[in-house]
Structure formats: C-alpha cells, structure tokens
Amino acid sequence: MDTAAGEAGVETEIPGGDPDFASFFASQRAGAFRFAYVLVGDASIAEEVVADAFARLYPRWRKVDEPGPYLRRAIVNHARGGFRRSAVRRRYEARVSRSDDVPGSDEGLDERERVRRAMLALPPRERAVVALRFLEDRSESETAELLGIAVGTVKSQAARGLAHLRAALTDEEEAR
Amino acid sequence: MTTDVDRVRHALGDLADVEVPDSLMQKTKRRVAQRRRRRLSAIAVAVALVVAASGAGIAAAVGGHNDRHHVITVEPPTTTPLAPPPPQALGVLNGQLAVVSTVNGTVLRTLPSDGRIVALSTAPGARWIAYTQTPLSSGQRCDGSPKLAKTHADGTATQLIVGATTSHPLISPNGEMVAYTYSECGEPSVVGITNLDLGSNSLLTMQSNTSAERPLAWTPDSEQLLIANAANIYRITPWSVGFPGTFVSLPPNVHAAVFESDTVLAISYPTSDGQSDVLATYDLSTKTLHPIQTFGRATVTTLSFDAASKTLLANVVGPHDDAELVTFGRRPSTTTRIEGLTSAVWYAPPK
Numbered sequence: 001m002d003t004a005a006g007e008a009g010v011e012t013e014i015p016g017g018d019p020d021f022a023s024f025f026a027s028q029r030a031g032a033f034r035f036a037y038v039l040v041g042d043a044s045i046a047e048e049v050v051a052d053a054f055a056r057l058y059p060r061w062r063k064v065d066e067p068g069p070y071l072r073r074a075i076v077n078h079a080r081g082g083f084r085r086s087a088v089r090r091r092y093e094a095r096v097s098r099s100d101d102v103p104g105s106d107e108g109l110d111e112r113e114r115v116r117r118a119m120l121a122l123p124p125r126e127r128a129v130v131a132l133r134f135l136e137d138r139s140e141s142e143t144a145e146l147l148g149i150a151v152g153t154v155k156s157q158a159a160r161g162l163a164h165l166r167a168a169l170t171d172e173e174e175a176r
Numbered sequence: 177m178t179t180d181v182d183r184v185r186h187a188l189g190d191l192a193d194v195e196v197p198d199s200l201m202q203k204t205k206r207r208v209a210q211r212r213r214r215r216l217s218a219i220a221v222a223v224a225l226v227v228a229a230s231g232a233g234i235a236a237a238v239g240g241h242n243d244r245h246h247v248i249t250v251e252p253p254t255t256t257p258l259a260p261p262p263p264q265a266l267g268v269l270n271g272q273l274a275v276v277s278t279v280n281g282t283v284l285r286t287l288p289s290d291g292r293i294v295a296l297s298t299a300p301g302a303r304w305i306a307y308t309q310t311p312l313s314s315g316q317r318c319d320g321s322p323k324l325a326k327t328h329a330d331g332t333a334t335q336l337i338v339g340a341t342t343s344h345p346l347i348s349p350n351g352e353m354v355a356y357t358y359s360e361c362g363e364p365s366v367v368g369i370t371n372l373d374l375g376s377n378s379l380l381t382m383q384s385n386t387s388a389e390r391p392l393a394w395t396p397d398s399e400q401l402l403i404a405n406a407a408n409i410y411r412i413t414p415w416s417v418g419f420p421g422t423f424v425s426l427p428p429n430v431h432a433a434v435f436e437s438d439t440v441l442a443i444s445y446p447t448s449d450g451q452s453d454v455l456a457t458y459d460l461s462t463k464t465l466h467p468i469q470t471f472g473r474a475t476v477t478t479l480s481f482d483a484a485s486k487t488l489l490a491n492v493v494g495p496h497d498d499a500e501l502v503t504f505g506r507r508p509s510t511t512t513r514i515e516g517l518t519s520a521v522w523y524a525p526p527k
Binding site for chain 2: 025029030033034035037038043046047048050051052054055056058059060077080111112115116119130131134135137162165166169
C-alpha cells in the first residue's frame with residue numbers, strides 16, 4: 001500500500017497514488033477540515049465538503065500553481081451551496097434551520113455553541129471572510145484574492161461579521 | 177489587554193478545535209477514484225466519437241456540400257452496444273415548449289407557460305427544464321426582455337429564477353445547475369450559475385458585450401463551463417472555483433456548442449461568406465477541427481448531446497423557418513423535418 005508521512009509523523013495512505021498529492025493532503029487535511037467545520041458547523045458535512053474539495057483538486061494537481069488557495073476556494077464554494085448529495089444537503093439544511101431558533105434560545109448555551117450559531121447566521125460569503133481573516137489569519141488582500149472580491153468588500157464584510165460575533169460573545173458575558 | 181478581534185480569534189479557534197475524522201482519508205480516496213473512473217470513461221467515449229466524426233466528415237466530403245435534405249449515413253466501427261437515442265426532443269415551436277418525436281417529427285404535446293419562450297435547455301434524465309421567456313408578469317425589471325424560469329421536466333411548477341435580462345440558458349449534464357448570461361437592463365453581460373434544487377447563485381465572470389452572444393457549454397462532468405472570453409477565444413473554467421481555466425481558440429462566430437467528451441467539442445459556425453453553416457467537432461487535445469457537415473442557407477440553432485447513446489442532435493433552421501432535427505452518432509444519421517421549430521434539445525425526463 002502506498003503511504004506518505006502525514007501530520008505529526010502519522011503514515012497516511014495516498015489518495016490517487018500521487019506521493020506529492022499525498023503530502024499535500026497530509027499537511028492540509030486538518031486545517032481544511034477545521035476551516036470547513038467553521039463554515040458549515042457540522043463535522044459530517046465538513047468531511048463531505050473537504051473530501052469533495054480534495055477530489056476536485058486532484059485532476060488539476062499538476063496544473064494548479066497554488067493548491068492551498070484553490071482548495072480553500074473549493075471548500076468555500078461547496079459550503080456555499082454546491083452540495084451534490086441530497087443526504088448531505090438535507091443534513092445541512094436541518095442544521096442551519098436549527099440554528100435559526102427563536103431569539104432567546106441561546107440562553108444556557110456554552111460559548112462554543114453560541115459562536116457556531118452566530119457564524120451560521122452570517123451570509124455565506126461573510127462567513128468565509130470571517131473564517132479566512134480571523135481563523136486562518138489571512139491578510140485582507142489575500143482573502144480578497146482567494147474569494148475573488150475587492151479588498152474593500154473584505155473590510156466591510158469582516159467588520160460586519162466581527163460585530164455580529166462580538167455581540168454573541170457580549171450577550172454571553174451579560175448572561176453570566 | 178484583550179481586544180475584540182483577539183476574543184473573536186480565540187472563540188473561532190475554540191470552535192475549530194474539532195478532531196479530524198479518521199474516515200476523511202478513505203472518503204477522499206473514494207471521491208478521487210470516482211472522478212478517475214468518470215474521466216477514463218469520458219476518454220473512451222471521446223476516442224469513439226473522434227472515429228465517428230471522422231467517418232461523418234468523409235461522408236460529407238463524398239456526398240458534397242450544401243445537401244441538408246440528404247440523409248447522411250455514417251457506419252463507424254461497432255464497439256460496445258449503446259442505448260438507442262431518446263425518441264423525443266423538447267423544442268421551441270411557435271413560442272411554446274413542445275415535445276416532438278425525433279423519429280417522425282410529430283408534435284407530441286406542448287408544455288404550459290405564461291409567456292413566449294425564447295430559448296430552452298434540459299438534459300437527458302434531468303428533473304428540470306430551464307428557459308427564457310418574454311414577457312412574464314408586469315413589474316419585473318427591464319420589462320419585455322427575456323427572463324429565466326424553470327419548470328419540472330413534466331412542465332409543472334414553473335418558477336422565475338432570474339428577473340433580469342437573460343439568455344443562453346444551459347442545464348448541466350447532471351441536471352443540477354443552469355448557467356446563463358444575464359445583464360441588468362443593458363449593463364455588460366455576466367455569466368451566472370444557479371443550483372436548480374437549492375436556488376443558490378454563483379457569479380462566474382464578466383463578459384464583454386461583444387462576446388456575450390456566444391454560447392456556453394458544460395463539460396460532461398458538469399464541473400467546467402466553456403465561456404466566451406474575447407472574439408474567437410474561449411476558456412474552459414471550473415465553475416466552482418472560477419479560476420481562469422484553459423484557453424481555447426475556435427473558428428469565428430461560433431453560435432452553438434456542446435461537449436461530447438472531456439476533449440471533444442461539437443460546434444457550429446458560419447462559413448466565411450456567411451451563406452452556410454458548418455457543423456464540426458474540435459479536439460481540444462490535438463487542437464484540430466473535424467468538419468462533419470455544411471448546411472447551405474441554414475443555421476444550426478442548437479446542439480445537444482445524449483451521453484448514453486453518444487448521439488448529437490442538431491436543430492437546423494432554414495431561411496423560411498423550415499427546420500430539421502439531424503442526429504449524428506454511432507447509428508446511422510437521421511433527418512426529421514419539423515416546421516417552425518426554432519431550437520431543440522434531447523428530452524428524456526426521469527421516469
């Protein structure tokens with residue numbers, strides 16, 4: 001069986017049998033999965049999204065200059081609504097609708113769940129901007145290039161997203 | 177002192193502190209393998225079609241030019257058995273959606289709509305039909321210009337998709353998405369993509385006004401889209417990421433296009449004198465053009481491809497709205513006359 005050194009020295013099998021792609025997969029899978037999880041708020045959906053994004057990248061692996069941004073962009077686009085499998089879509093919609101509970105339903109939730117719900121309440125593009133800027137610490141210009149939008153749009157969407165998340169955290173503090 | 181940004185960073189870091197599932201590797205491997213199989217299958221189809229196209233080109237050359245009423249018979253080498261082509265096409269007839277027989281040209285039925293249909297698209301097995309029509313109900317932006325709507329494959333549950341001026345609706349081969357060009361009341365055209373089930377929209381690119389009237393074409397895996405980039409220059413772009421993609425140079429004024437495989441594109445374009453229309457395949461891997469047939473004093477308005485039977489359907493319209501549906505594939509080519517049919521695509525709704 002083909003293997004390659006993964007993160008923390010873990011040996012991983014090679015998707016597609018390409019050692020370079022396997023190294024890329026091993027180095028990126030954790031970050032990609034966590035990024036996707038923050039976007040979709042569900043581990044099983046994040047797994048589907050990330051697996052699809054890697055599989056889309058694979059045939060273009062030798063042609064893409066910067067596979068990292070390509071992978072992130074594929075994840076963002078999938079998370080935005082490109083779910084192909086209806087079961088995944090149903091789970092996603094059910095999860096999103098649960099996050100749209102009536103006001104006040106956040107009482108008693110821990111900070112992590114509050115932030116998860118606050119993220120899911122953001123429009124998809126704004127969510128991606130927040131995740132790239134404040135989870136992955138990417139610069140405004142890097143975020144703009146990756147999402148194909150203007151730097152000014154990144155600034156405004158990041159500010160709106162930040163205010164929304166700040167409010168969720170503040171509500172929690174006040175509730176204590 | 178902790179700033180708001182630091183607090184949000186910390187909170188997002190906590191949220192993202194999830195364990196990566198062990199199954200991610202296996203899931204990714206399965207997805208990669210699935211895509212490989214699809215790609216290999218598409219390559220096999222491409223080889224078969226190049227053989228068929230070569231045969232058709234020879235037949236057209238021998239049969240002569242400008243012979244659109246003559247049924248050209250192509251007998252490529254027999255390989256694996258294929259499904260027969262769908263017996264029906266969906267077309268625009270007198271401004272209505274009409275289901276027609278590709279066998280004898282009979283109009284089987286019309287589907288309901290509340291406007292005059294301009295252009296349509298569906299794909300074999302697709303649950304949706306997308307079309308532009310004018311006018312819809314009043315109060316829409318740019319009243320009088322074509323708007324994009326969708327309906328179930330059986331003609332029920334019509335719904336407006338885009339209220340701006342739209343053209344070139346094109347449903348993906350997997351039936352899930354529709355691509356189209358649209359403009360806001362005379363603004364430069366843009367290529368948009370809508371997921372027909374979810375209703376989510378993506379913006380693929382800006383197009384200049386000059387290139388906006390060029391056709392779109394989905395790759396067989398529904399992953400990439402051929403769009404006009406400039407005069408005679410097209411690019412094949414992965415729709416989900418919108419990266420630049422591959423540039424392709426085609427003959428001037430291509431006005432219909434459809435992928436037959438990952439590497440073979442069927443196109444139609446006018447001859448240099450503008451009097452006739454050429455139907456050809458373009459091999460993307462070798463960058464070679466293979467003319468199939470020249471239609472004298474007629475225009476190929478739509479091209480549609482059925483992957484199951486590997487059969488191309490061309491709707492050819494003459495100067496007096498006399499139309500013909502012509503098929504090209506592994507089986508002998510056929511020609512069916514249907515007066516007034518302005519466009520047509522294969523129609524095989526899910527059972």
